[in-house]
Each structure stands twice: as C-alpha cells, then as structure tokens.
Amino acid sequence: GAVVSQHPSWVICKSGTSVKIECRSLDFQATTMFWYRQFPKQSLMLMATSNEGSKATYEQGVEKDKFLINHASLTLSTLTVTSAHPEDSSFYICSARGAADNEQFFGPGTRLTVL
Amino acid sequence: GQNIDQPTEMTATEGAIVQINCTYQTSGFNGLFWYQQHAGEAPTFLSYNVLDGLEEKGRFSSFLSRSKGYSYLLLKELQMKDSASYLCAVIDSNYQLIWGAGTKLIIKP
Numbered sequence: 001g002a003v004v005s006q007h008p009s010w011v012i013c014k015s016g017t018s019v020k021i022e023c024r025s026l027d028f029q030a031t032t033m034f035w036y037r038q039f040p041k042q043s044l045m046l047m048a049t050s051n052e053g054s055k056a057t058y059e060q061g062v063e064k065d066k067f068l069i070n071h072a073s074l075t076l077s078t079l080t081v082t083s084a085h086p087e088d089s090s091f092y093i094c095s096a097r098g099a100a101d102n103e104q105f106f107g108p109g110t111r112l113t114v115l
Numbered sequence: 116g117q118n119i120d121q122p123t124e125m126t127a128t129e130g131a132i133v134q135i136n137c138t139y140q141t142s143g144f145n146g147l148f149w150y151q152q153h154a155g156e157a158p159t160f161l162s163y164n165v166l167d168g169l170e171e172k173g174r175f176s177s178f179l180s181r182s183k184g185y186s187y188l189l190l191k192e193l194q195m196k197d198s199a200s201y202l203c204a205v206i207d208s209n210y211q212l213i214w215g216a217g218t219k220l221i222i223k224p
Contacts, residue, residue, distance in 0.1 A: 034212075043202065043216040044158070093157045103148070104212060109157040 002028045004096050006107035013084055014115055020080045021110045023094030029074035030096035034104060035067075038091045050077055084114045117141045119215035121203050126221045127193055135188045135201050135218045143208020149177050149188045150202040152217065158202055161188065190220075198222045 003026040013019050023033060032051050036044040048064075050056035050071035058064045068080040077096075081088055091111050095104040120138045127133040139147070146165040150158035164170055164179035164186060176189040188201055203215040 044214050046212075046214070049211075091155070103160060103163060106150075106157040106159070111155075 002026075002096070002098070002105040004030075004094065004105045004107040006094055006110050008110060009108065010111040010113075012113045012115065015085055016083055018080055018082045019084055019112060020078055021092055021094075021112075023077045023079070023096065023107050025075045025096040025098075025105070028096075028098045028105075030077075031074065031099045032097045033071055033077040034095045034097075035069060035077075035079050036093045036095070038093060038109075044093065047079075081112065084112070086114045088112065089114045117207060117213050119203055119205060119213055121201075121215045121218045123216070124219045124221065126223060127190075129193055129195060129222055129224050131193050132189065132191050133193060133220065135190075135203075135220065137186045137188070137203030137215055139184050139186075139203070139205045139213070139215075141205050141207045141213055144181060145206040145208065145210060147177075147179055147186050147206075148202075148204045148212070149175075149186075150204065152200045152202060154199075161201075193222050195222050195224070 005024045007022045035047045038044050046059050047062045048056040048058045048069050050069050052071050052074050056069040071077040091109050093109040094107045097104050118140045149161040151161050152158040162177035169178045174191045179186045200217040200219050202217045205213045
C-alpha cells in the first residue's frame with residue numbers, strides 16, 4: 001500500500017511556542033490530506049481537510065488561526081500549532097488520499113506534549 | 116445527522132472468533148472501512164466494502180448490508196496481538212469519512 005510519513009514522531013515544547021508537523025506521501029500524489037487529533041482513549045477527530053493548492057476546510061470548533069495548514073504540493077502538507085498550550089497536547093495524525101482512491105492512508109502520528 | 120454506532124468494548128479469548136458490529140446512518144454511502152489501531156499508534160487499513168456481501172482476507176473478514184446500514188468485522192483464530200481498537204468508518208455522499216468511536220477489543224489467554 002501507499003506510504004505516508006510524518007515528522008516529527010514526537011515533540012515536547014514549552015507553552016506559547018509554535019510547533020510544525022509535516023506529512024508526506026512518499027510514493028503517490030495526495031490530492032487531499034486530512035489532519036486528525038486523538039486524545040487518549042477517544043476516537044479520531046477530524047480537524048481539517050486540505051486540497052493541494054487551496055485553503056484548508058476546518059471542522060466546526062477548530063481554530064484556523066491556531067492550527068495553520070499548508071498543502072503546498074501533492075506530496076506535502078504541514079500543520080503548525082501556534083502558541084501551543086498544555087490542552088493542545090494530543091496525538092496528531094495525518095492521512096492522505098490520491099485522486100483515484102477512496103481509501104485514506106495514515107501517517108504514523110505525532111505525539112505533541114506541551115509543558 | 117450522521118451517526119456510526121459500534122460497541123465500546125469487547126472481550127474474547129485467544130484462539131476464538133469475535134464479531135464486531137457497526138451500524139450507520141449517513142447522508143449517502145460510498146463505502147465502509149475497517150481500521151485497526153493499537154494504543155499510541157495510527158490506524159492501519161483492514162478492509163473496504165462498497166458492495167453487499169462478505170470480503171475475506173486471511174483471519175479477518177468484513178461483511179456489508181447497505182439496505183440495513185450494517186457491517187461487521189469478523190476476526191478468527193484470535194491472537195494476543197489482535198488486542199486493539201477497531202474503527203468503522205463510512206464515506207458519505209460528499210466523500211467525507213465519518214468515523215465511529217471505535218471498539219476496544221481485549222483478548223484474554
């Protein structure tokens with residue numbers, strides 16, 4: 001199957017700093033990328049959907065100015081958590097979908113801990 | 116509204132068979148996925164059903180009835196490594212993926 005990578009795998013930062021997470025599709029072109037957040041023992045929560053070259057569509061309740069998403073190419077999307085706070089500590093997972101696919105391919109996730 | 120229902124938790128014995136059910140009410144239907152997720156890891160793809168019937172893949176099988184809005188994931192010859200959460204997800208008419216809350220499967224020796 002298709003491979004999606006995320007970087008970093010984990011990050012610890014101080015409150016008030018910004019953190020950038022990269023999501024790359026390694027062997028296919030991802031026309032659409034999705035960003036999810038998952039708190040412990042809870043299901044995946046979709047944060048936003050981004051199509052290459054256009055602005056991301058954010059889910060209700062997700063602050064677009066706090067979670068900046070850039071999908072600059074068909075193989076790369078980035079999520080920047082600005083002015084991170086302890087309540088932003090979570091497991092962030094990206095997934096990617098090609099033009100001909102219904103299936104989403106998941107990255108390995110990034111665990112963010114804000115102190 | 117859109118809704119995916121699956122049991123919160125199930126327990127089964129190593130070597131046995133377990134069936135995890137999923138019912139859905141969505142605006143349109145373009146397929147149903149089952150994913151496996153181990154604690155602290157991202158989900159991994161198990162199966163995709165878009166037509167009615169049973170899809171078998173090794174120890175795992177997935178069934179779909181579109182008229183009933185129902186699917187199940189069948190796991191045979193359970194192994195301890197099968198302890199994980201199993202997520203049911205439906206693609207709606209807008210090609211959005213609607214997720215269930217997941218079923219935590221606990222395997223006992």
